[in-house]
Amino acid sequence: MHTIKWKRSQNATSKQKKDSSSTTITPAAALAPTSTTSSSSSSSSSAPSPSANTATATAVATTTITGAAATFPSNLFSHYRSTFTQHQQQPDNKVVQFSVALTIPEIILAIAAFLNRSTIAQCAVVCKDWHTIFQPLLFRIIKTADFDQPDFVSSFLNYTRFATSIEWFQEISPSPFASGAGTVPKKQAWHRIFGKKASVRPLTDPWKPFEQLKLILQADETPALETLSVRIHNLDPNIVLGLRAPTVTTLQIGTRGYPARKPKVSMENILRSFPSLVHLTLEGLFTLSSQVADGSRPSHAPDAVVGGNESSSPSSSVSQPQQQTQGMSTMPLPQAPVVTPYPPPAALAAPAHTTTIAGMTISGPFPVTPTLPIIPSSSPSSSSLSTNTAQTTSSIESLSLRLVDISQDHLLALARQMPRLSSLLIEEFLVPDMMIKIYRWTWSKQFIHSLRDSIPHLTSIRMAFPFDTIKEDTIIEILKSFPLLTTVGFRNSFFGTRALEVMQEHCKFVECLDVSFGNSRGFKGALIQFLQTWTRLREFEADGVVFSLDRPVDDGVPRRPWASTRLEKLVCGFSGTESMIFQHLSQLPLLTSLTISYPSISITPIETTLAWMAKSTRIEYFWFPQVRHVAVEKSSVLWILEHWPELKTLHVAGGLVSQKEIVKQWCREAGRPNLVVEFDRV
Amino acid sequence: MSAHSQILLTSSEGTEFIIDRDIADKSMLLKCMLEDIGEIGQAVPLPNVSGPILTKVIEYCTHHRDDPNFLSANDDVAADIDEWDLEYCKVDQGTLYELILAANYLDIKPLMDLTCKTVANMIKAKSPEEIRKTFNITNDFTPDEEDQDWVDEH
Numbered sequence: 001m002h003t004i005k006w007k008r009s010q011n012a013t014s015k016q017k018k019d020s021s022s023t024t025i026t027p028a029a030a031l032a033p034t035s036t037t038s039s040s041s042s043s044s045s046s047a048p049s050p051s052a053n054t055a056t057a058t059a060v061a062t063t064t065i066t067g068a069a070a071t072f073p074s075n076l077f078s079h080y081r082s083t084f085t086q087h088q089q090q091p092d093n094k095v096v097q098f099s100v101a102l103t104i105p106e107i108i109l110a111i112a113a114f115l116n117r118s119t120i121a122q123c124a125v126v127c128k129d130w131h132t133i134f135q136p137l138l139f140r141i142i143k144t145a146d147f148d149q150p151d152f153v154s155s156f157l158n159y160t161r162f163a164t165s166i167e168w169f170q171e172i173s174p175s176p177f178a179s180g181a182g183t184v185p186k187k188q189a190w191h192r193i194f195g196k197k198a199s200v201r202p203l204t205d206p207w208k209p210f211e212q213l214k215l216i217l218q219a220d221e222t223p224a225l226e227t228l229s230v231r232i233h234n235l236d237p238n239i240v241l242g243l244r245a246p247t248v249t250t251l252q253i254g255t256r257g258y259p260a261r262k263p264k265v266s267m268e269n270i271l272r273s274f275p276s277l278v279h280l281t282l283e284g285l286f287t288l289s290s291q292v293a294d295g296s297r298p299s300h301a302p303d304a305v306v307g308g309n310e311s312s313s314p315s316s317s318v319s320q321p322q323q324q325t326q327g328m329s330t331m332p333l334p335q336a337p338v339v340t341p342y343p344p345p346a347a348l349a350a351p352a353h354t355t356t357i358a359g360m361t362i363s364g365p366f367p368v369t370p371t372l373p374i375i376p377s378s379s380p381s382s383s384s385l386s387t388n389t390a391q392t393t394s395s396i397e398s399l400s401l402r403l404v405d406i407s408q409d410h411l412l413a414l415a416r417q418m419p420r421l422s423s424l425l426i427e428e429f430l431v432p433d434m435m436i437k438i439y440r441w442t443w444s445k446q447f448i449h450s451l452r453d454s455i456p457h458l459t460s461i462r463m464a465f466p467f468d469t470i471k472e473d474t475i476i477e478i479l480k481s482f483p484l485l486t487t488v489g490f491r492n493s494f495f496g497t498r499a500l501e502v503m504q505e506h507c508k509f510v511e512c513l514d515v516s517f518g519n520s521r522g523f524k525g526a527l528i529q530f531l532q533t534w535t536r537l538r539e540f541e542a543d544g545v546v547f548s549l550d551r552p553v554d555d556g557v558p559r560r561p562w563a564s565t566r567l568e569k570l571v572c573g574f575s576g577t578e579s580m581i582f583q584h585l586s587q588l589p590l591l592t593s594l595t596i597s598y599p600s601i602s603i604t605p606i607e608t609t610l611a612w613m614a615k616s617t618r619i620e621y622f623w624f625p626q627v628r629h630v631a632v633e634k635s636s637v638l639w640i641l642e643h644w645p646e647l648k649t650l651h652v653a654g655g656l657v658s659q660k661e662i663v664k665q666w667c668r669e670a671g672r673p674n675l676v677v678e679f680d681r682v
Numbered sequence: 683m684s685a686h687s688q689i690l691l692t693s694s695e696g697t698e699f700i701i702d703r704d705i706a707d708k709s710m711l712l713k714c715m716l717e718d719i720g721e722i723g724q725a726v727p728l729p730n731v732s733g734p735i736l737t738k739v740i741e742y743c744t745h746h747r748d749d750p751n752f753l754s755a756n757d758d759v760a761a762d763i764d765e766w767d768l769e770y771c772k773v774d775q776g777t778l779y780e781l782i783l784a785a786n787y788l789d790i791k792p793l794m795d796l797t798c799k800t801v802a803n804m805i806k807a808k809s810p811e812e813i814r815k816t817f818n819i820t821n822d823f824t825p826d827e828e829d830q831d832w833v834d835e836h
Binding site: 104106107110111112113114115116119122123125126127128130131 | 782783786794795798799801802803805806807808809810813814819820821822823
């Protein structure tokens with residue numbers, strides 16, 4: 001059906017020796033028509049004018065080195081003539097040729113994209129030309145461990161313009177002479193907190209003064225910088241806003257420490273320092289506020305701490321839910337009474353206050369202005385705010401808050417400034433052993449609907465409030481308000497059968513679901529039916545749920561194969577033998593992340609356990625609880641290394657901690673020194 | 683099958699190729715060009731691509747003609763290169779390099795990825811000496827200079 005026709009140009013001589021359709025034609029033979037000994041098969045001798053030739057030569061040698069272009073064709077030609085006659089290739093020509101290719105920046109970058117750091121480092125010492133080309137690439141992605149290398153900072157200052165991603169963590173020094181280190185967390189917890197997988201203690205003190213980062217970012221321009229991750233300890237996060245990095249699109253600010261006075265960061269200030277921001281992650285014990293919302297507060301102190309819900313704002317009666325919705329709502333408000341979760345009615349002043357702000361909303365996006373004026377927080381009344389055109393929008397698409405305090409009012413004010421928001425994550429924990437009650441929200445329908453009106457394009461919502469378990473009605477309202485959701489996460493909540501039904505009905509595009517540590521009873525049956533019918537699912541987390549593989553009926557639902565065979569991430573528990581479990585998991589060949597939360601298993605013998613998953617070659621993360629007092633067998637580990645080439649992390653919970661180093665040694669021997677191995681007590 | 687419209691391409695040395703429109707559309711450059719000039723029937727000159735390389739490129743595009751995932755980004759280093767593509771890349775370095783340039787010029791991202799990945803695989807996990815051998819490069823560092831380099835040792 002396809003046709004490739006060669007049409008020889010009219011001036012072709014009949015000197016061809018080979019058939020023109022042969023694919024072993026060496027290209028240069030065609031490139032150098034001026035030679036009379038043309039052994040090329042394609043016609044080229046007289047037809048193309050010399051100008052076409054040089055055009056080719058210069059074009060092929062493209063941008064940088066014009067000097068090489070002139071000599072290019074003749075070198076190439078002689079090179080290929082030797083190839084054609086099957087002789088050994090001349091080394092010099094090859095150097096010219098390949099190095100010329102490497103001078104084209106696009107191509108270097110395209111090749112280097114497939115090389116990891118250590119390979120690029122090796123390339124940088126091959127020869128001087130390669131050094132010039134590859135050395136800068138080493139500085140594209142900077143990890144926090146780099147700063148520990150003694151010469152790094154001084155080297156980096158020459159290459160800041162290449163950096164695309166910088167990660168800078170200010171650790172608490174593990175030495176006992178830590179300066180101002182207050183409470184030093186256990187080393188184990190530290191690893192889990194920051195995910196530092198380095199098992200080797202850095203030679204230098206990991207405590208880095210903030211000035212180091214400031215220096216790097218101010219010394220030279222960083223036009224390519226896209227990602228910036230900063231973790232500081234016991235410092236005010238506002239200092240990160242003083243960094244000069246306006247091109248950053250992904251920003252992560254994390255703090256550790258329990259400050260006496262909670263620092264406050266305003267979104268407007270963040271956006272002023274980082275106007276191109278698209279992804280924002282904030283972690284730690286500080287407060288995020290909106291100056292707009294502050295200004296509208298009739299009360300004096302811009303107290304963004306959620307305790308201010310009981311402020312002096314007059315409460316328009318919450319029995320009039322109708323007036324709260326704005327024109328953008330397409331769904332009729334149900335006539336049901338306002339959802340009132342457990343907090344006492346007094347706290348409902350918050351949604352009332354929300355209405356005041358909501359009353360200002362003008363449908364439609366606000367014009368984007370390049371600089372955000374700072375609205376003075378002393379702005380007296382809300383009426384002045386309605387004429388205030390200073391409200392602007394940002395291009396933020398994802399917002400993640402962990403332990404960062406924000407009141408509902410402020411969240412709504414922020415939501416109004418982020419119409420493009422597609423992903424929202426708010427979690428009341430940072431690490432498993434750091435859960436603090438922060439949010440004292442009341443989930444009213446007005447609040448949810450106001451959110452919906454401001455950020456209708458939300459596709460991902462993840463909330464985890466272990467201290468304020470979200471009620472099922474609230475979840476249902478949220479699901480109904482955001483039909484475009486693809487990711488739904490409500491850990492530690494009352495997500496149950498009804499919510500699941502509503503989700504399947506209203507949110508047809510859900511691909512990721514997290515219902516871990518839920519509190520609902522009788523939910524498992526609905527979950528099983530969901531798994532047996534929902535093919536879209538790519539991620540499913542249900543830590544705490546145990547699916548019975550050893551009984552024909554589980555929670556009233558007959559056991560059938562799961563329809564969610566496209567699962568990439570799975571977290572759940574099972575009951576049954578290892579053989580049953582792994583046989584079941586073999587139905588999920590696309591798994592990349594697997595966590596078997598229950599029961600404790602043994603991955604030996606291989607034939608009845610791991611062997612079932614020989615086809616699951618994409619696994620990158622494997623977490624399982626090891627049977628007590630039993631060592632992991634070497635053969636099993638080697639099997640894993642062989643059959644799961646993508647594995648990056650192996651986490652054995654409850655295994656013999658003493659075995660960790662041994663397993664790591666096996667990995668090193670098998671040529672996988674970078675595999676992360678974790679053993680911990682369950 | 684419906685009759686595809688056909689495009690005439692001229693390589694650097696003047697050889698003409700006739701290919702179907704949908705194959706030509708795999709190249710973003712050609713696609714945009716053709717949208718502009720329409721179905722005039724005039725040959726599109728490609729002075730930067732020689733006949734044999736153009737043949738190879740057309741071979742690639744033809745094989746992946748019906749590939750639905752053709753345009754999706756393929757940055758996954760770990761993704762397996764399929765059999766046919768592996769065989770396709772078994773050419774001498776010079777041709778490989780020419781293919782990279784052609785794919786870059788014609789803006790055929792998957793071919794660019796494939797060829798660059800192939801070159802990357804030639805470089806990967808090699809010591810500098812081995813790299814020099816593979817590409818026949820002479821080491822022009824003096825011993826002092828070599829020690830000075832700050833090299834990552836992850």
